[in-house]
Every structure is written in C-alpha cells, then in structure tokens.
Amino acid sequence: MESLIQQIINGLSLGSVYALIAVGYSLVYSILLFSNFAHGGFLVTGGYICYYMLTLTNNNIWVAGALSLIGAGLSAIATERLAYKPIREKTNLTLYLLIASMGMSIVIENFWVIMAGGRFRALPPVIPTYPIRIGSITISFFDILVFLITIAFLTGLEFFLQRTRWGLAIRAAAYDLRVAGLMGVNVNKLISLVFFLAGLLAAVSGIFLSVRYTLYPQLGFITIKAFVAAVVGGLGSLRGAVIGSLILGTAEMLTAGFISSQLRDVVVFGALVVTLLFKPTGLLGKAISEKV
Amino acid sequence: MKDKDNPMLEVRDLKVSYGAIRALLGISLKVTRGEIVCVIGANGAGKSTLMKAIMGEVKRESGEILFEGKPLPPIPYEVVSLGISLVPEGRRVFANLTVYENLLMGAFPRKDRENIKSDLEWVYSLFPRLKERNNQYAGTLSGGEQQMLSIARGLMSRPKILLLDEPSLGLAPLLVKEIFKELKRINQEGVTILLVEQNAKQALNISHRGYVLQTGRIVLEGSSRELLEKEEVVRSYLGETKASREDLKDRTR
Incomplete structure (x- = not known):
C-alpha cells in the first residue's frame, strides 16, 4: 500500500514534467498544426542557461531560473523566426514545417554539444531533494515541489488564456488563424508569443529534468514521451495534454515499481498504439464541432 | 463634408x-x-x-x-x-469560443477599450438573438445565427467600411432577407x-x-x-x- 502511494506520487511528479512539455508543444500545434520536434531543444536550452547562470550568480536559483525561462522563450522565438516563418510565408503545407523542425532539433542539440560539450552535468544542489516522511510513507520533497510548481505554471497559463486579450486571441487563432488575422491580430506577433510560452514551459521542465537526472545535450529526447502524452490526451487540446501526461507518468511509474522498470517505455508507446487504434482523436480531441 | x-x-x-x-x-x-x-x-x-x-x-x-x-x-x-473590416465567406465564426468572446475578438484592435461595452449593446440591438445566446459556443448556433454573429463581430471593430x-x-x-434588412439598417447608422x-x-x-x-x-x-x-x-x-x-x-x- 505504501509503495503504491509512493509510486503514484512519483508518477504524478514525472507526469507533471511531461505536462509542461506537452502543453507547450500542444499550444504550438494548435496554432500552426505541425509537430514541433525542436521543442526538446527549448528544454535543453533552458537547462543549460540555468546551469551556467547558477555558476554566475553564486547558485541563486531564483535569478538563474528566471533567466532560464526567459532565455528559452527567446530561443523558441528565434527558432520560429529563423526556420519556420520563411516557410509559413511561402506555403500552407505544414509538412515543410515538420521537416524544418527536425532539422532545428539537430541544430540546437549540436549547438549545446559545441558550447557545453557532450558530457553529463549535474546541477548544484539548489533544489532540495531530501526525503520526507508522512506516517509510514517516504516521499521525495522534490516530487511534491515539481507537482506544485507545475500546477502553478499551468494555472498561470490557463489564467492568461482565459482572462486576457492576447489569451483570447490565441484561443481564437487555435480555431482559425486566418480569421484571427482578419480580426486585427498581428499574426506574427501572436505566433512569437505562443513560441515564447512554449519555450518558457519547456525550460521549467528542463530544470526539473536536470535535477532529477542530469543535464546533457540529448536530454530533449524525453519530449517524445510528452508528444505521446499529447496524442493520448488529444492533439491540440491543452487539458488533454495535461491529463494524458499525468496518466502516462503514473502508468510509467507503476509499471517500473511493480512489474519491471525495463517495461516502462513499452507502456508509454503501448498507450500510443492503443490510442491511435481505438480513439485516434485522443481523450479530449475535437470536443466541439461546428454546425454546417 | x-x-x-x-x-x-x-x-x-x-x-x-x-x-x-x-x-x-x-x-x-x-x-x-x-x-x-x-x-x-x-x-x-x-x-x-x-x-x-x-x-x-x-x-x-x-x-x-x-x-x-x-x-x-x-x-x-x-x-x-x-x-476596414471583413465578414468572411462562410461565416468563419470561432466555434470554440462563446458568442460573447467572438464579439470581443471583433473588438481586438481597439484602443478605446471603454467603449466596447456600449458597442456590444449596439450589436445586440441589431441582432437580439445574439444576446440570448451570449454564453453559448458559437459552434452550436444555427447557420443564420452564425451569419449574424459574423456580421456583429465585424462591426465590433467600429469599422468605417x-x-x-x-x-x-x-x-x-427568408433568412437572407432578414440579414439584408439588417445590413440596410447598419448602413443607415x-x-x-x-x-x-x-x-x-x-x-x-x-x-x-x-x-x-x-x-x-x-x-x-x-x-x-x-x-x-x-x-x-x-x-x-x-x-x-x-x-x-x-x-x-x-x-x-
């Protein structure tokens, strides 16, 4: 029983990290309708900025964290301007964007290989990871922290999308980008904003992953699991991305805890196969249909 | 003049x-x-x-x-x-937003945010049915209502044309007749x-x-x-x- 609760908490913590990645990825998908494979690069960029800023600021996680989020957000904007904007202006075919994003993911990864080297790095112990005991259950303080911070960021995002003028514009553009432009929205500005948010959320997950595991240029590969979570939840749906991530994280941890940790990836990709076979739109995909 | x-x-x-x-x-x-x-x-x-x-x-x-x-x-x-404001072909309302949110989107570029409320009242007076459906998702409206919403949304930027x-x-x-009658009224205003x-x-x-x-x-x-x-x-x-x-x-x- 205790270990079940522990594994569920582990799973929610891992699921939170997936959720931060999947929500940003879904946000971009909902506007431009392509899978941005460079998303993992934003995460790695966030991790490295945090790492270097910690050494510069004498391990001040607040300053380093803030600079990491902003830096990763700006790197996401730069990626869009450099690689995607020239393509979107020439064609409506999203396949080209998809291919460009694969290219950019390699570019960003190798940028960090050159800048930081390929070796694994551990962040200095700025985020507490000691265990805490509640009754007979031992859980990591870090897992609780990850879960709470994720909730704070996702609530902030939800508030922004539901209550602000630009948030409304993003929701409108998710349905029809062209008509959002006809309403007087500067579409390029909106897309930059969306990439900034995606990069920012990816950086949060990048910092968490660097603490949980270590930091290395290929860390972005973990986004593949977050993509799966987004598909399971329903592509383009932010709520779906969160739900899919939490389900996937928990399933992965329960498998690792009770069956075999070698099977955890099988469960993740099994969930993808089952979703695509039986409910290709995912759990919450396309809930509202338009009457014609 | x-x-x-x-x-x-x-x-x-x-x-x-x-x-x-x-x-x-x-x-x-x-x-x-x-x-x-x-x-x-x-x-x-x-x-x-x-x-x-x-x-x-x-x-x-x-x-x-x-x-x-x-x-x-x-x-x-x-x-x-x-x-200048365009009411696009095929209505193109934001089906995932409520009627009210669609109208707010129409007012997106406006600097005079304080006048938006009175303009909402104005478009509701032109199309009273939109007021009844204020909090409904635009995707659930009938074709005629969607056209009214699309026109009302276009007016929310207070266009000159x-x-x-x-x-x-x-x-x-019958609906076409109704819509065109409203267009004439909008022009008279x-x-x-x-x-x-x-x-x-x-x-x-x-x-x-x-x-x-x-x-x-x-x-x-x-x-x-x-x-x-x-x-x-x-x-x-x-x-x-x-x-x-x-x-x-x-x-x-």
Whole structure:
C-alpha cells in the first residue's frame, strides 16, 4: 500500500514534467498544426542557461531560473523566426514545417554539444531533494515541489488564456488563424508569443529534468514521451495534454515499481498504439464541432 | 463634408494571380462614404479574391488600393486598424469560443477599450438573438445565427467600411432577407458597406450602386436600379426570364 502511494506520487511528479512539455508543444500545434520536434531543444536550452547562470550568480536559483525561462522563450522565438516563418510565408503545407523542425532539433542539440560539450552535468544542489516522511510513507520533497510548481505554471497559463486579450486571441487563432488575422491580430506577433510560452514551459521542465537526472545535450529526447502524452490526451487540446501526461507518468511509474522498470517505455508507446487504434482523436480531441 | 465626393475606398486597375491562374485582370471600383456598393458575379468571377486583396491577404500583382486617399498596406491587421473590416465567406465564426468572446475578438484592435461595452449593446440591438445566446459556443448556433454573429463581430471593430463576402451563402431565402434588412439598417447608422454577392437580386435591392464582375473583369457598372433592369444582368444573374421560368416548370413537372 505504501509503495503504491509512493509510486503514484512519483508518477504524478514525472507526469507533471511531461505536462509542461506537452502543453507547450500542444499550444504550438494548435496554432500552426505541425509537430514541433525542436521543442526538446527549448528544454535543453533552458537547462543549460540555468546551469551556467547558477555558476554566475553564486547558485541563486531564483535569478538563474528566471533567466532560464526567459532565455528559452527567446530561443523558441528565434527558432520560429529563423526556420519556420520563411516557410509559413511561402506555403500552407505544414509538412515543410515538420521537416524544418527536425532539422532545428539537430541544430540546437549540436549547438549545446559545441558550447557545453557532450558530457553529463549535474546541477548544484539548489533544489532540495531530501526525503520526507508522512506516517509510514517516504516521499521525495522534490516530487511534491515539481507537482506544485507545475500546477502553478499551468494555472498561470490557463489564467492568461482565459482572462486576457492576447489569451483570447490565441484561443481564437487555435480555431482559425486566418480569421484571427482578419480580426486585427498581428499574426506574427501572436505566433512569437505562443513560441515564447512554449519555450518558457519547456525550460521549467528542463530544470526539473536536470535535477532529477542530469543535464546533457540529448536530454530533449524525453519530449517524445510528452508528444505521446499529447496524442493520448488529444492533439491540440491543452487539458488533454495535461491529463494524458499525468496518466502516462503514473502508468510509467507503476509499471517500473511493480512489474519491471525495463517495461516502462513499452507502456508509454503501448498507450500510443492503443490510442491511435481505438480513439485516434485522443481523450479530449475535437470536443466541439461546428454546425454546417 | 468635402470628402463626400472623394471615394472612401478606391481600387485602381487591380491585378491578382495565383501562380499561372489570373484571378483579377485589372479592375477598378469606388465606394463613397455612406454608400452600399455591391459587386455581383458568378462563382469563380474573382469576388473573394477582390476582398482578400483589399484586406492584404493575397499579393497584388499591380494596381492600387486607396483608402481615404492613402494606399492600403498589404498587411491584414494594419488594414483592420485603419477602419476596414471583413465578414468572411462562410461565416468563419470561432466555434470554440462563446458568442460573447467572438464579439470581443471583433473588438481586438481597439484602443478605446471603454467603449466596447456600449458597442456590444449596439450589436445586440441589431441582432437580439445574439444576446440570448451570449454564453453559448458559437459552434452550436444555427447557420443564420452564425451569419449574424459574423456580421456583429465585424462591426465590433467600429469599422468605417464593412466588407461582406457572400453573406447569403447557404442560408434559407427568408433568412437572407432578414440579414439584408439588417445590413440596410447598419448602413443607415453610418457604416459604409461593400458587398460581394452571388445573390444578385437581394444585393441590388439594398445597394445604391453595383458592379458586375465576370471572370476577373468588371463588365458592367451603374446604379443598382439600372442594373436590375438591364437585360444581360437579368439573364445572367437574376435567372428570372420568362424562358427560364418555363424551363424550370418543365423540369420540375
């Protein structure tokens, strides 16, 4: 029983990290309708900025964290301007964007290989990871922290999308980008904003992953699991991305805890196969249909 | 009232192509403040292309588009902020947003945020049904209600000129009549209107002047009353010649 609760908490913590990645990825998908494979690069960029800023600021996680989020957000904007904007202006075919994003993911990864080297790095112990005991259950303080911070960021995002003028514009553009432009929205500005948010959320997950595991240029590969979570939840749906991530994280941890940790990836990709076979739109995909 | 004689919107020798396909072959038209002007034409005549060119959504090959005497930038959001609003073909409401949120989106570029509330009341008075459905998702509205919402949304930016691309598309005749009556009322409240339509009869009935667009060229222009009586307009667009009526009767028998 205790270990079940522990594994569920582990799973929610891992699921939170997936959720931060999947929500940003879904946000971009909902506007431009392509899978941005460079998303993992934003995460790695966030991790490295945090790492270097910690050494510069004498391990001040607040300053380093803030600079990491902003830096990763700006790197996401730069990626869009450099690689995607020239393509979107020439064609409506999203396949080209998809291919460009694969290219950019390699570019960003190798940028960090050159800048930081390929070796694994551990962040200095700025985020507490000691265990805490509640009754007979031992859980990591870090897992609780990850879960709470994720909730704070996702609530902030939800508030922004539901209550602000630009948030409304993003929701409108998710349905029809062209008509959002006809309403007087500067579409390029909106897309930059969306990439900034995606990069920012990816950086949060990048910092968490660097603490949980270590930091290395290929860390972005973990986004593949977050993509799966987004598909399971329903592509383009932010709520779906969160739900899919939490389900996937928990399933992965329960498998690792009770069956075999070698099977955890099988469960993740099994969930993808089952979703695509039986409910290709995912759990919450396309809930509202338009009457014609 | 000096600018009464100057056109508010003027298109001069506009040419637009999509690759090798030439959509507009040099058309010119004018809209004066306070008018309702319609452009009628069949499917594929270039009506939607004209609208998109004015909004800056398609590249102009040559020619000029002037608004209040100045050339229009080919960038949609700048066109909107100058006071031009398009009600797009096929309504295109944001189905995932509520009626209220759709209307707020219409007011997106406005600097005078404090006047939005009174303008909401204004569009609700034009289309009372929208007020009843204020918190409903736009995707759940009927086709006619969606068209009303699309027009109301277009008005929320307080445009000087409202462009409409086929507002009658896919609507029952009775609804079309209702929508066009509202357009006339909107015009009387001071909004200049440029309308492109396949439904020539309704469009000519409410407009002051009209242009007939045929495969990328303007082939006829004049006051709407004149156009309504022109034999070639009647034959091509109103479909109400004696012969066609007889023909229809034969076929439905």
